[in-house]
Amino acid sequence: MTGHRVLVIGADGAGMSAAHQMLRTARDRGRELAVTVLDAGQHTSYSACGIPYVVSGEVAGIDDLVARTAQEHRAAGIDLRLGSRVTHLDLEAGVATVEGADPVEFDEVVVATGASPVMPAWSRGPAGEPVAGVMPAKDLDDAEAWASRFADGAGERVVVIGGGYIGVEMAEAALRRGLEVALVTRSRVLSTFHPEISARVTASLVRAGVEVHLDSEVEGLEVHEGVVTGVRVGSDVLAAHHVVVALGVRPATDFLAHTDLRQPNGALRPDERGQVAPGVWAAGDCCEVQARPVGEWVYVPLGTHANKLGRVVGENLAGGDLRFPGVLGTAITRFAAGEEYIEIARTGVSTRNPGNIADTCVSLVTEGTTITGYMPGAPTITLLVSADRITRRLLAVEIVGGQGAGKRIDAAAAVLWAGGTVDDLAWMDLSYAPPVATAWEVLQIAARRVAELIDHEAAGG
Amino acid sequence: MTGHRVLVIGADGAGMSAAHQMLRTARDRGRELAVTVLDAGQHTSYSACGIPYVVSGEVAGIDDLVARTAQEHRAAGIDLRLGSRVTHLDLEAGVATVEGADPVEFDEVVVATGASPVMPAWSRGPAGEPVAGVMPAKDLDDAEAWASRFADGAGERVVVIGGGYIGVEMAEAALRRGLEVALVTRSRVLSTFHPEISARVTASLVRAGVEVHLDSEVEGLEVHEGVVTGVRVGSDVLAAHHVVVALGVRPATDFLAHTDLRQPNGALRPDERGQVAPGVWAAGDCCEVQARPVGEWVYVPLGTHANKLGRVVGENLAGGDLRFPGVLGTAITRFAAGEEYIEIARTGVSTRNPGNIADTCVSLVTEGTTITGYMPGAPTITLLVSADRITRRLLAVEIVGGQGAGKRIDAAAAVLWAGGTVDDLAWMDLSYAPPVATAWEVLQIAARRVAELIDHEAAGG
Numbered sequence: 057m058t059g060h061r062v063l064v065i066g067a068d069g070a071g072m073s074a075a076h077q078m079l080r081t082a083r084d085r086g087r088e089l090a091v092t093v094l095d096a097g098q099h100t101s102y103s104a105c106g107i108p109y110v111v112s113g114e115v116a117g118i119d120d121l122v123a124r125t126a127q128e129h130r131a132a133g134i135d136l137r138l139g140s141r142v143t144h145l146d147l148e149a150g151v152a153t154v155e156g157a158d159p160v161e162f163d164e165v166v167v168a169t170g171a172s173p174v175m176p177a178w179s180r181g182p183a184g185e186p187v188a189g190v191m192p193a194k195d196l197d198d199a200e201a202w203a204s205r206f207a208d209g210a211g212e213r214v215v216v217i218g219g220g221y222i223g224v225e226m227a228e229a230a231l232r233r234g235l236e237v238a239l240v241t242r243s244r245v246l247s248t249f250h251p252e253i254s255a256r257v258t259a260s261l262v263r264a265g266v267e268v269h270l271d272s273e274v275e276g277l278e279v280h281e282g283v284v285t286g287v288r289v290g291s292d293v294l295a296a297h298h299v300v301v302a303l304g305v306r307p308a309t310d311f312l313a314h315t316d317l318r319q320p321n322g323a324l325r326p327d328e329r330g331q332v333a334p335g336v337w338a339a340g341d342c343c344e345v346q347a348r349p350v351g352e353w354v355y356v357p358l359g360t361h362a363n364k365l366g367r368v369v370g371e372n373l374a375g376g377d378l379r380f381p382g383v384l385g386t387a388i389t390r391f392a393a394g395e396e397y398i399e400i401a402r403t404g405v406s407t408r409n410p411g412n413i414a415d416t417c418v419s420l421v422t423e424g425t426t427i428t429g430y431m432p433g434a435p436t437i438t439l440l441v442s443a444d445r446i447t448r449r450l451l452a453v454e455i456v457g458g459q460g461a462g463k464r465i466d467a468a469a470a471v472l473w474a475g476g477t478v479d480d481l482a483w484m485d486l487s488y489a490p491p492v493a494t495a496w497e498v499l500q501i502a503a504r505r506v507a508e509l510i511d512h513e514a515a516g517g
Numbered sequence: 518m519t520g521h522r523v524l525v526i527g528a529d530g531a532g533m534s535a536a537h538q539m540l541r542t543a544r545d546r547g548r549e550l551a552v553t554v555l556d557a558g559q560h561t562s563y564s565a566c567g568i569p570y571v572v573s574g575e576v577a578g579i580d581d582l583v584a585r586t587a588q589e590h591r592a593a594g595i596d597l598r599l600g601s602r603v604t605h606l607d608l609e610a611g612v613a614t615v616e617g618a619d620p621v622e623f624d625e626v627v628v629a630t631g632a633s634p635v636m637p638a639w640s641r642g643p644a645g646e647p648v649a650g651v652m653p654a655k656d657l658d659d660a661e662a663w664a665s666r667f668a669d670g671a672g673e674r675v676v677v678i679g680g681g682y683i684g685v686e687m688a689e690a691a692l693r694r695g696l697e698v699a700l701v702t703r704s705r706v707l708s709t710f711h712p713e714i715s716a717r718v719t720a721s722l723v724r725a726g727v728e729v730h731l732d733s734e735v736e737g738l739e740v741h742e743g744v745v746t747g748v749r750v751g752s753d754v755l756a757a758h759h760v761v762v763a764l765g766v767r768p769a770t771d772f773l774a775h776t777d778l779r780q781p782n783g784a785l786r787p788d789e790r791g792q793v794a795p796g797v798w799a800a801g802d803c804c805e806v807q808a809r810p811v812g813e814w815v816y817v818p819l820g821t822h823a824n825k826l827g828r829v830v831g832e833n834l835a836g837g838d839l840r841f842p843g844v845l846g847t848a849i850t851r852f853a854a855g856e857e858y859i860e861i862a863r864t865g866v867s868t869r870n871p872g873n874i875a876d877t878c879v880s881l882v883t884e885g886t887t888i889t890g891y892m893p894g895a896p897t898i899t900l901l902v903s904a905d906r907i908t909r910r911l912l913a914v915e916i917v918g919g920q921g922a923g924k925r926i927d928a929a930a931a932v933l934w935a936g937g938t939v940d941d942l943a944w945m946d947l948s949y950a951p952p953v954a955t956a957w958e959v960l961q962i963a964a965r966r967v968a969e970l971i972d973h974e975a976a977g978g
Contacts, residue, residue: 069956106891106951120891221950348946359956360949381944388948401948430567430581463921463954466947470931473945483842484934485809486927487849487862488821489682490567493924495530495820 059088062373063152063162065142067095068102069359070340070366071168072124074330075134077370085375091134092160094152096141099196100126105359107199108222111206112229118196118203142169142311147336164335166369167312167324171305171341171357178276179301187277189284190299193226202229205298210234215287215294217274218302219245221389224257224400226300227266231393238267238294240274240287249402249454250440252421256456257391257400264396269294305357307342319344323355328379330369337373339365347405348382349449349475354405356385386469388462399462403469404442404452418445418510419452422502426460428490437461439502441468443478445510450478453499460492464499478507520549523834524613524623526603528556529563530820531801531827532629533585535791536595538831546836552595553621555613557602560657561587566820568660569683572667573690579657579664603630603772608797625796627830628773628785632766632802632818639737640762648738650745651760654687663690666759671695676748676755678735679763680706682850685718685861687761688727692854699728699755701735701748710863711901713882714915718852718861721917725857730755766818768803780805784816789840791830798834800826808866809843810910810936815866817846847930849923860923864930865903865913879906879971880913883963887921889951898922900963902929904939906971911939914960921953925960939968 062078064071075091082089099122106121115121129136137157144153145165152160173192181187189205191198206214206229214230216223219241230237241247244254245261245268261268269289278286278293286293307322317324317332324338328346332338341357343365361383371378385405391398419442425434435458442451453468455461471481481503488495496504523539525532536552543550560583567582576582590597598618605614606626613621634653642648650666652659667675667690675691677684680702691698702708705715706722706729722729730750739747739754747754768783778785778793785799789807793799802818804826822844832839846866852859880903886895896919903912914929916922932942942964949956957965 103889103891103951103956105949105956106889109892109951114893115891358949360946360958363956364944382946384946386946386948388950388953390950390952392952399953403946403948428564428567430564430576431570432575460921460924463924463948464927466925466958466960467927467931469947470928470935470937470942470945473941474931474935474937476931476935480934481931483825484931485821485843485845485847485864486930487847487864487924488566488819489849489851490564490570491851491853492849492860495564495566495824497821497927499927 059090061090061161061163062092062166063160064091064093064166064168065152066168066170066340067093067100067136067138068168068170068340068362070170070362071166072101072129073363073366074166074168074337074339074370074373075129076132077367078374079133081371081374081376087375089374092162093129093134093136094140094142094154094160095138097195098138100124100129100136100138102196103359104194107193108225108229110199111193111202111226112232113203113207114232118199121196121199144311147315147333164337164373166373167309167332167336167338167342168340168366169308169342172308173301173305174303175301176303178274181279181282187279187284188282189297190277190301192301193222194305202300206230206233206235209298212236212297213238213295214298214300215240215296216300216302217287218304219243219247220302220304221246221387223300223302224261224391225389226302227261228391228393231264231266237265238269240269240272240289240294242271242273244270246400250419250421253438253440253454253456256438257398260391260396260398264391264393305341309342321355325353326365326369329372330365330380331372337369339369345380346382348384348473351382354383354385356383356405358387384469384472386465388465390462397458398456399458400456401462401465402452402454403465404450404472416445417442417451418506420502420506420509422498422505424498424501425494426457426498427492428494431490435459435461437498439499441478441502441506443506443510445513448477448479448507448510450476450481467499478503478510482507520551522551522622522624523553523627524621525552525554525627525629526613527629527631527801528554528561528597528599529629529631529801529823531631531823532627533562533590534824534827535627535629535798535800535831535834536590537593538828539835540594542832542835542837548836550835553623554590554595554597555601555603555615555621556599558656559599561585561590561597561599563657564820565655568654569686569690571660572654572663572687573693574664574668575693579660582657582660605772608776608794625798625834627834628770628793628797628799628803629801629827630769630803633769634762634766635764636762637764639735642740642743648740648745649743650758651738651762653762654683655766663761667691667694667696670759673697673758674699674756675759675761676701676757677761677763678748679765680704680708681763681765682707682848684761684763685722685852686850687763688722689852689854692725692727698726699730701730701733701750701755703732703734705731707861710915711880711882714899714901714917717899717917718859721852721857721859725854766802770803782816786814787826790833791826791841792833798830800830806841807843809845809934812843815844815846817844817866819848845930845933847926849926851923858919859917860919861917862923862926863913863915864926865911865933877906878903878912879967881963881967881970883959883966885959885962886955887918887959888953889955892951896920896922898959900960902939902963902967904967904971906974909938909940909968909971911937911942928960939964939971943968
């Protein structure tokens with residue numbers, strides 16, 4: 057190996073995007089890079105977002121989630137070493153300590169270690185050991201374990217702890233496997249959404265047969281001979297053969313605890329070129345990113361940002377100049393079980409940071425259909441549109457509805473991206489035909505109502 | 518009746534949007550308007566776009582297409598007179614001549630007469646009379662007639678003449694009714710689309726059983742005892758029990774032939790406030806509109822523009838100040854028959870006016886899937902992205918693909934609306950979850966490929 061030595065820590069989306077991009081860019085520029093990638097686990101470049109669909113059986117197995125195999129990465133010229141956990145990083149000397157292996161020297165390093173599931177003390181045994189039947193749904197090993205448990209679990213009871221995207225998706229997976237499902241959340245289901253949108257998701261879960269416990273704190277587990285039998289919620293015990301812990305994730309950066317690179321929550325804050333410090337780059341779920349339009353730092357661990365920031369890091373590390381343009385917090389999921397089918401989406405992070413909910417934010421919930429009402433089976437849709445009453449700028453949009461509802465968020469995201477107003481959204485030229493839309497697109501009806509509300513207030517109404 | 522007298526000619530989307538908006542705005546501003554609406558036909562406010570779905574039987578009948586009845590309009594204070602054809606307009610004197618009725622005086626007039634179907638000389642009998650079995654698919658009477666003919670037409674043969682949206686939609690309707698379908702077009706199917714997108718639509722029609730005749734000029738009809746029996750195309754005769762003439766429309770403005778308000782194609786050109794001349798306003802399919810970003814006049818008769826421009830006219834006529842912000846030529850349709858299902862959409866008019874296809878336009882066709890490839894039944898999608906190689910501005914996007922493909926055009930339209938670049942589209946924060954999208958949204962993959970092509974060319978590649 058010759059040339060500039062780059063060490064990438066983490067072989068998932070962010071790390072491998074960075075590794076491949078730096079090799080491509082270096083080749084185009086006639087540079088030589090020696091790229092080593094270390095990962096503590098045994099898997100590379102997998103779609104973590106696909107895990108619930110392996111668990112549900114919709115996707116046959118975890119191999120389907122792997123975008124590129126280790127062999128393919130190596131064939132591209134990457135020195136990929138799996139099962140290699142970095143326990144310490146000496147940034148001064150350029151040396152990574154690797155558990156059970158020789159240290160690795162580097163000229164520059166990319167931190168792409170992702171995130172670890174939050175596992176509270178109560179989710180483990182007295183000595184911190186795992187409890188049989190209690191797991192997160194974070195990596196491919198979890199996916200395989202849950203798929204196998206649920207495949208044989210029809211009629212058994214699972215308690216899903218956490219009402220975020222993963223919680224909702226794992227509830228769906230369990231229902232599809234024929235399990236009985238309870239879902240426990242500290243606040244609401246999808247609590248980053250407006251209460252009215254959140255309530256519609258909850259109602260859909262309930263119609264699908266999920267026993268939903270809102271505003272409920274888990275006190276502990278009931279365990280019999282090392283195997284979980286229930287979850288204590290207040291004075292109740294919810295019986296459980298299986299417990300999915302879906303309480304979110306936190307940046308996997310403990311090996312950097314001795315540095316001053318981390319925020320209190322453990323996250324790194326790469327600049328728009330992807331750099332954290334000279335010679336230190338970062339991308340993926342171990343990072344915070346900046347939200348448009350204001351630029352506040354937010355922790356929104358999503359594959360979309362990981363892939364983009366990874367590519368930015370790779371390009372710049374090899375001498376290019378690409379800027380990560382920030383995020384809007386755009387996200388989507390689906391809940392589909394039996395007769396129930398909803399899509400849920402949002403864009404715009406500003407309204408969920410209390411500091412950003414200015415007095416000037418106007419929000420309105422609008423009901424409609426995704427296709428023309430006279431067409432058979434027109435799915436319903438509910439939208440929240442938020443805008444600033446002074447600047448009229450669009451701040452956020454949230455959607456819940458049937459087939460075709462969710463991806464409408466992208467048009468709203470595009471308006472937000474450009475710093476557009478609620479009037480831009482209301483009047484722009486969107487597509488219409490009866491089987492796929494309404495003559496006034498429902499997004500635009502919702503935006504127009506907010507514009508009219510602002511006008512009305514301005515007129516002293 | 519007291520107050521300022523407004524005459525609206527045409528009781529469809531544009532006219533009735535204008536009428537209702539002017540009454541609302543006048544009420545808010547304490548003004549008095551006397552609004553009379555005249556229409557030559559017997560129907561108001563109907564969804565012309567829904568006609569093919571009545572013909573196919575998906576929608577039960579034409580009443581379902583009527584958004585508001587004549588009674589509802591009258592209850593809102595509009596003096597609506599159906600069966601009232603305006604044959605002459607004296608703009609100087611403010612008098613409309615009405616066939617078989619008293620003239621109507623006005624202070625201001627709104628022309629919202631829409632468009633008439635193009636019916637070439639060969640589509641009529643020697644004396645210009647209709648031929649039994651040969652009709653357009655333009656209004657509710659046509660809808661009712663075709664629905665009735667097709668309902669009893671299984672096994673019969675229909676020749677659809679014209680490969681535009683209506684032609685494709687009527688072919689679908691006929692297939693769904695069990696007819697045999699031939700489609701004849703002078704050039705390609707959906708000829709405003711890029712040849713590769715157009716070819717995919719043609720292939721879908723053919724797979725669904727349509728006999729497609731490209732680059733074929735209709736010479737005339739075969740008629741037996743006043744009833745059509747075939748269509749002559751070159752030296753061939755295509756047998757036909759029914760002939761749908763879907764050759765487009767032209768502005769219905771003959772009654773203004775004595776004025777200097779019309780363009781050579783018959784269209785009016787309202788300014789951004791909706792005014793054609795002092796006291797003369799216009800909206801809907803009788804108008805050209807200005808395309809963003811350049812501002813060229815285009816004839817794109819679509820309900821979306823009609824509704825918006827009608828509202829602008831109504832607001833301004835009653836003393837408000839609302840500007841019609843222009844169009845992108847965004848459009849969508851679906852073709853669904855038997856196993857076939859495609860959605861087809863476009864945005865950006867600039868590439869279809871030869872004068873605008875500058876040397877600096879770069880286009881690329883990209884193939885992908887609308888949802889993650891490992892999910893079962895991931896629909897395919899083909900996208901054309903065009904951008905300017907100097908400014909990198911997005912110029913146009915065209916899409917053909919399965920469920921969920923078409924409405925993706927709206928995110929592209931939003932970028933075009935803001936004058937954004939292909940890089941904006943490639944890097945913006947769009948939504949992802951495996952059942953509804955790919956991790957790099959396919960729109961963004963397509964945009965990135967165009968960006969890379971521009972970079973590559975700039976580097977002398």
